[in-house]
Amino acid sequence: MSPSPSRPEAQRTDGPDGASVRIGALVPLTRPGWAEAGRHLLAGLDLAVAEVNAAGGIAGRPLELVVRDTAADPQRAAAAVDELAALGVAALAGEYHSVVARTVAARADALGLPFLCSSAVLDALTDRPTDRVARLAPAQSHGWRIYADFLRDAGHRRIAVAAEPSVYWASGTGILRDRLGASGGSLVELDARALSPAALADALADSGATALLLLTGTPEPAVPIVRAVRRDRRLAGVLIGAPAGQPEFAEWRALLGDDGAAVPFLRYLPEQPGPLGARVGAALRERLAQAPSFVAFEGYDTITVLAEVLRSPGADWRRVAVEGTRGPVRFSRTPGVGVWQWVWPPVQVVDRDPADPDNFRILHTG
DSSP: OOSSOSOGGGGGOBOTTSOOEEEEEEEOOSTTSOHHHHHHHHHHHHHHHHHHHHTTTBTTBOEEEEEEEOTTOHHHHHHHHHHHHHTTOSEEEEOOOHHHHHHHHHHHHHHTOOEEESSOOOSOSSSSOOSSEEEOSOOHHHHHHHHHHHHHHTTOOEEEEEEOSSHHHHHHHHHHHHHHHTTTOEEEEEETTTSOHHHHHHHHHHHTOSEEEEESOTTTTHHHHHHHHHTOGGGTTOEEEOTTOGGGSHHHHHHHGGGGSSOOEEEOOOSSOOHHHHHHHHHHHHHHTSOOOHHHHHHHHHHHHHHHHHTSSSOOGGGOOEEETTEEEOEEEETTEEEEEESOOOOEEEEEETTEEEEEEEEEEO
């Protein structure tokens, strides 16, 4: 495989005015996409573009972000990729949902267009190895194994998962089952689509599980499930977890109040930010009018990496060496992952503090 895309001219494509270097940004901004995550991702992308341009752009030409809403729809995303390619973008960036990112990666590879995936974690982001696609978020197998280790260390041996059908949730269930099974644990699967929240609480009470993991979308059905479990006295000692990160965002807090605390989830931040992370975090907080999630930092780091890629001929991810908001970013090949991968972003298991649900507690790191 050649480290350069088949369309090297895409690296230096001008905008309509002959001046800008365009990057196509793919983000979920409307339902059924996780719109709040998309808003944070876009805030990070926008901030980094502004800073790159303030520092002189790409060889004197400004970066321009051309944004398309994927709404968690793979077909819509594929059409957006084709449209952005026709507009002459130099690269693609973003996307949060794994099933959408898979479609974007496949289409970008077919078109010879570099794509840096910001947030999707599904291991099999592509069906075959490619040099055109790279990823900042950790592979699901890496982060979810750390989450399984947290459950094991906390003494949980029988775990229930309330899952919706999708390749992403099925992959997560398999990772958890294998990791927990290796240490004598077991997994009980509950169908979050077929069971009402009350029926799911009944099944959970009968299962003997000491933890319930939400492998579902939000706010539906995750929020009603949390309410049903919290209000069931039989389940007072059951831990609710959400490895995909639903409790990270303000909507979770607004909808659930104190019921949304003490729900551990994965996020990809260091325990303490460095100078760059602290500065960018403050700027993101101002833009978002709230604390930035790890997804906003992923957006910022995406543009930081792409700016370096676009300053040199060819999209050779092996040459990337930049200081990101969460540590030095370099890409390598990882077994089982067909794209260039940052190995690894920092991983934490955190929850909202029951004593102060607006703040987070770090429970485990990996």
